[in-house]
Amino acid sequence: MMADTRQMRKTIHDLQRVKTWQLVLVLILMLFVAATFLRINNVGMVQRLDAVAAADKTGNTDQTRSRLYDLQRYTIAHMNANTGTFELTEQYNRDAQKVYEAIRAATSQSANARAEAVCHPQFSNWSGGAYMRCFLDEMAKIGPGVDPTKVKLPDPALYRYAFSSPLWSFDFAGISVLVCIALMLVIAARGVGLLVLKVLIKRHYREA
Numbered sequence: 001m002m003a004d005t006r007q008m009r010k011t012i013h014d015l016q017r018v019k020t021w022q023l024v025l026v027l028i029l030m031l032f033v034a035a036t037f038l039r040i041n042n043v044g045m046v047q048r049l050d051a052v053a054a055a056d057k058t059g060n061t062d063q064t065r066s067r068l069y070d071l072q073r074y075t076i077a078h079m080n081a082n083t084g085t086f087e088l089t090e091q092y093n094r095d096a097q098k099v100y101e102a103i104r105a106a107t108s109q110s111a112n113a114r115a116e117a118v119c120h121p122q123f124s125n126w127s128g129g130a131y132m133r134c135f136l137d138e139m140a141k142i143g144p145g146v147d148p149t150k151v152k153l154p155d156p157a158l159y160r161y162a163f164s165s166p167l168w169s170f171d172f173a174g175i176s177v178l179v180c181i182a183l184m185l186v187i188a189a190r191g192v193g194l195l196v197l198k199v200l201i202k203r204h205y206r207e208a
Contacts, residue, residue, distance in 0.1 A: 020187065027183040034180050037173035038080040045081035045165075048074050056090045064088065068161065075163040079173055085162040092159040096132040099153055103139055111142045 048071040055064040075081045104112050115138035123131040132153050168174050 020190065023183060023187050023190070027180060027187065030176060030180045030183060034173065034176035037171070037176050041078040041080045041165075041169075041171070041173050044078065045071070045075055045083060049083055049086065052086070052088075056088045059090070059094060061091070064091065072163050075165050077166075077169060078171055079165050079167065079169040079177075081165040083161070083163045085160060087156070087161070088159040092154060092156060095154045100132050100135060103136065111139060114142055115139050 048067070052064065052067040052071055055067045058064075071083065075083055115135050118138050119131055119134040122134060136153065168177070
């Protein structure tokens with residue numbers, strides 16, 4: 001029985017060699033490191049998202065497709081890199097503009113002028129999808145030259161993207177998060193272990 005008591009005291013002594021405040025200090029440091037790497041991951045995503053927007057403005061579809069692939073590949077490999085929903089607005093406007101020009105070419109100048117007179121004051125961006133829809137609706141009202149059931153603007157959903165990042169990734173951010181979790185478990189286990197051992201010793205002395 002004395003040997004068991006000595007062994008429990010030795011275990012408590014071993015646990016107390018590393019102070020809890022030291023572990024907490026290391027945990028705080030690792031939390032800062034993890035937050036930094038998570039922030040770096042997010043910045044990397046934003047940079048690639050900006051590259052997609054820049055390529056979209058150029059009108060180079062191959063370049064835009066390449067930037068989209070680069071963004072997707074980065075996002076699925078790094079935690080804290082969700083893109084949220086974004087759209088290729090410029091590409092949509094270019095495709096909608098083609099529909100708009102086709103309608104203008106197929107109708108009279110007076111009908112075009114009347115439709116534009118209604119829509120221009122309502123929209124600052126005369127190449128945007130909202131303006132195109134207004135123009136199409138007005139042309140349908142003016143005369144039989146345009147059938148809105150046959151002439152449609154591009155589907156905005158086809159220009160909309162959203163890439164999701166994993167809950168955990170094997171990179172600096174992911175490893176630092178694992179270290180933080182491990183430290184938390186060690187601190188919790190150390191506290192519980194010390195408490196249990198002290199309770200056992202007190203119970204032993206009561207029974208002795």
